[in-house]
Amino acid sequence: MxxxxxxxxxxxxxxxxxxxxxxxxxxxxxxxxxxxxxxxxxxxxxxxxxxxxxxxxxxxxxxxxxxxxxxxxxxxxxxxxxxxxxxxxxxxxxxxxxxxxxxxxxxxxxxxxxxxxxxxxxxxxxxxxxxxxxxxxxPLPAQEAVLEAFGQLGFGFVSADLEYGRIGGTSQQLPFYQEIEISPAPRYAHALKEVEVTFLAAPHGMDVVLEADRRGHHHGGDALNRFPVAYEDVDRTDWNTVVGGWVERLVHAHAPYAGPGPSQHPGGHHEDHGHRSGPGTGAVVAAGAAGVAVGVAGGLVAAEVVDEVGDLFEDEDSEDSEGDGDSGGDGDSGGDDS
Missing domain, CATH: 2.60.40.640 (Immunoglobulin-like)
Structure with missing residues (x-):
């Protein structure tokens, strides 16, 4: 552009x-x-x-x-x-x-x-x-490998957004993190409502943070785990087996939270991430022989996603033309903090 x-x-x-x-x-x-x-x-x-x-x-x-x-x-x-x-x-x-x-x-x-x-x-x-x-x-090859494995295991893409705040117990650098929400594979639907995937990448490897909204009386509630991945291992890893093991740990975790601890927001408490908003909602990722592929629900979702993102950039344009050109007041303070 x-x-x-x-x-x-x-x-x-x-x-x-x-x-x-x-x-x-x-x-x-x-x-x-x-x-x-x-x-x-x-x-x-x-x-x-x-x-x-x-x-x-x-x-x-x-x-x-x-x-x-x-x-x-x-x-x-x-x-x-x-x-x-x-x-x-x-x-x-x-x-x-x-x-x-x-x-x-x-x-x-x-x-x-x-x-x-x-x-x-x-x-x-x-x-x-x-x-x-x-x-x-x-995505990086390691990120793509993890997402493809989820697709091969039958999980589906729901939405993606950026959350302001920090995930406790991690080396997160930015003042926000990305959550990719996926729906459970049929064999896990009895135990999981949804899983949120966050990648915290670094020069030599990344942490994959998985937060699951679980069903059931004994193991219900949220479970969170952090899994390290080395980039040098990407090509020689059976990712379906590895990711399947991660999911099993989420399903059978006894404590409401396992691993690094809850997400920390500016208020210092854990928020419910079950909600979703933003232009990504409604897209579908279908798993097949070639791995994860982004699909369309009802024939209109992809166009709506693109249009809404475009509208956001157009809003920036119109605000700049009407004002002094600095439409990112919140962004300036965010830049100072980072």
């Missing part, structure tokens, strides 16, 4: 900026490349350019729940750059994504996660933020 914006702080005749990301999805922890293309206005100026990674996350509070924008990383890609009046200036960039960057698609199908890059340009002490440029992130 390319956005073009007249820098509001300069006014009519000021410079314009286009930010272009290299095409195709990128992996968590990998390099994102692109260009910031500026064109000078009526006079010579000196500019600073900063890129922000922004995510739309679900926030729970005493008054209910909603969504907010969180800036989870910032990169200075140009400082004290001279932009001559009426002249073009192209600034290439190459930046490394955090390992915990959320996954936005699976096998080329969107999961409904809103993730983007926003460009901030400072001219003569005045800062102006552009619109969101959507960022597409596909």
């Amino acid at each position: 390319v956005f073009k914006r007249l820098l509001g702080s300069i006014g009519i005749g000021g410079p314009t900026v286009d930010t272009v990301l290299s095409p195709g999805p990128v992996l968590p922890g990998a390099t994102l490349t692109g260009e910031v293309r500026l064109h000078g206005g009526n006079g010579d100026v000196t500019v600073d350019i900063t890129l922000e990674l922004l995510a739309r996350v679900e926030v729970e509070a005493d008054g209910g729940e909603g969504h907010g924008d969180v800036v989870f990383d910032r990169y200075a890609v140009g400082e004290d750059l001279r932009l001559p009046g009426g002249e073009p200036l192209t600034v290439p960039f190459s930046l490394t994504l955090p390992w915990e960057t959320p996954v936005t698609e699976l096998y080329g199908q969107p999961l409904g996660i809103v993730l983007g890059v926003r460009t901030e340009v400072a001219v003569a002490g005045s800062r102006d933020k552009g619109d969101l440029d959507p960022l597409t992130v596909r």
Whole structure:
């Protein structure tokens, strides 16, 4: 996506900026490349350019729940750059994504996660933020192997969202985490209502955090476990057997919580994650001979998912054009915290 914006702080005749990301999805922890293309206005100026990674996350509070924008990383890609009046200036960039960057698609199908890059340009002490440029992130091979195993075992994709807060007992780095909700395979339907999968990736391996909403009087309630995975073991692991063992541990766990402990939110307590909201709801993942594949329920779900994500980015555009260009007030505070 390319956005073009007249820098509001300069006014009519000021410079314009286009930010272009290299095409195709990128992996968590990998390099994102692109260009910031500026064109000078009526006079010579000196500019600073900063890129922000922004995510739309679900926030729970005493008054209910909603969504907010969180800036989870910032990169200075140009400082004290001279932009001559009426002249073009192209600034290439190459930046490394955090390992915990959320996954936005699976096998080329969107999961409904809103993730983007926003460009901030400072001219003569005045800062102006552009619109969101959507960022597409596909899973790491280890993440894909785990999800494919769930599909082979008969589990189905329900939704994905980003939750603000931290999971206790883990090395989580970002101020939010991704939950991928899956429905139980038929043979586990008597014991499980749903399972939520969270990947906490790092340079050499990742933790797979599974939280299960269980049925029954003796083993009912939530069960949570953390399972370490080394990237070097991905190609030589029987993932169906490994993931099946994880599920058995969730089903037969005696304590309401096993493993690292409950999810910690800003209020310091564990929240019920059984609810789901956001544009990913309703998509279906079907298991087959080729593994997990994202499908469509009723023929309309995929279009609704894409449209809703698009609407969110359009909302950013309209807010920027009406205001001062900084539509991520919550995101700025989130970026400071991270």
